[in-house]
Amino acid sequence: MGEYALVLGIAAILCGLLPVISDLIAGPVAVVAIGMGLIGVRWHHAGRASRVAPAIAGMVLGVIALFIVVLMLAASMG
Numbered sequence: 822m823g824e825y826a827l828v829l830g831i832a833a834i835l836c837g838l839l840p841v842i843s844d845l846i847a848g849p850v851a852v853v854a855i856g857m858g859l860i861g862v863r864w865h866h867a868g869r870a871s872r873v874a875p876a877i878a879g880m881v882l883g884v885i886a887l888f889i890v891v892l893m894l895a896a897s898m899g
Contacts, residue, residue: 823861823872826879829854833886843893847886854883 829850837847861876870876 822857822864823870823874823876823879826854826858826861827875827882828879829857830879830882830886834882834889837886837889837893840893840897843890848890851883851886851890854879854886858883 833847833851833854836842836850839847858876858878858880861870861879862873864870865873865876
């Protein structure tokens with residue numbers, strides 16, 4: 822799950838930087854990245870996953886992507 826969160830976090834960041842795609846794709850992808858990151862951290866604490874760093878990185882990138890999406894929405898409305 823951590824690796825999936827990391828990949829989705831990177832994709833959300835990249836999509837968030839594109840003005841047209843930011844609203845439609847980056848927001849949901851970022852939310853999924855955060856969710857998968859949380860699952861990856863829980864799996865690590867339960868002993869089902871060996872690495873926690875990709876899950877944490879995916880969550881952080883997802884939060885950053887959501888912040889970018891909000892900034893892009895604010896910039897386009899104002």
